[in-house]
Amino acid sequence: MLTTLLLGIAAIALWGSSRMTWVQVTSSDGKTLARTTDLDGGTWAAAMTPLALTLLAAVAASFAVRGWALRVVGLLVGLVGIGVAVPAVQLLVSGADDDRAADLAELSSHLEEVSAEASVLPPLLALAGALAALAAGVLLMRKPKARAGLSSKYDNPAARREAAAKLGQGSKDAPDEPVTQRMLWDALDAGEDPTLDTEGEKPDVDGNEPGKDSRS
Structure with a gap:
């Protein structure tokens, strides 16, 4: 740098x-x-x-x-x-x-x-x-x-769990860094599902939002 x-x-x-x-x-x-x-x-x-x-x-x-x-x-x-x-x-x-x-x-x-x-x-x-x-x-x-500042990988465990919970809840305050394997595991450890969207629903198998047809 x-x-x-x-x-x-x-x-x-x-x-x-x-x-x-x-x-x-x-x-x-x-x-x-x-x-x-x-x-x-x-x-x-x-x-x-x-x-x-x-x-x-x-x-x-x-x-x-x-x-x-x-x-x-x-x-x-x-x-x-x-x-x-x-x-x-x-x-x-x-x-x-x-x-x-x-x-x-x-x-x-x-x-x-x-x-x-x-x-x-x-x-x-x-x-x-x-x-x-x-x-x-x-x-x-x-x-x-x-x-600016250190990457989230240097945060203490409590800070990582809080960020992971926000990630799992789809919060707007979730970290803006690229999602890593560690962040996904932290979310699971915090009892959150990182695959949920902002409304708490999962996309279908084709990666589309719930209720939308992939052909639309």
């Missing part, structure tokens, strides 16, 4: 980017050799790893919920994409701020020189993951209700 694939790609991209070096800080106190400190994505954009885990949770949620709840999941996934895109775009456009880099690297305030250099590939990877998350969010919000 395309939505699941996009969520997986986004989660992997975010996790991989969070492990890569986003900013390299060079510092010197004027007395010793210059010191280099690498700041990975998880440090420069602290929410990167939690957001990657959120996308993995959204994969399971996309199968478990339906209707308005699925749209809420899609909205949250879209917000995750925006939350990731903002720091990535800022770094690519404006570069790394020296003061912020020094704070994150926990450098002494008495250093004579501090310079920060931004990497390009890690924020680009994060941005690609953000775009995948946004696309997945849009698809989740537009997902048809009939395809």
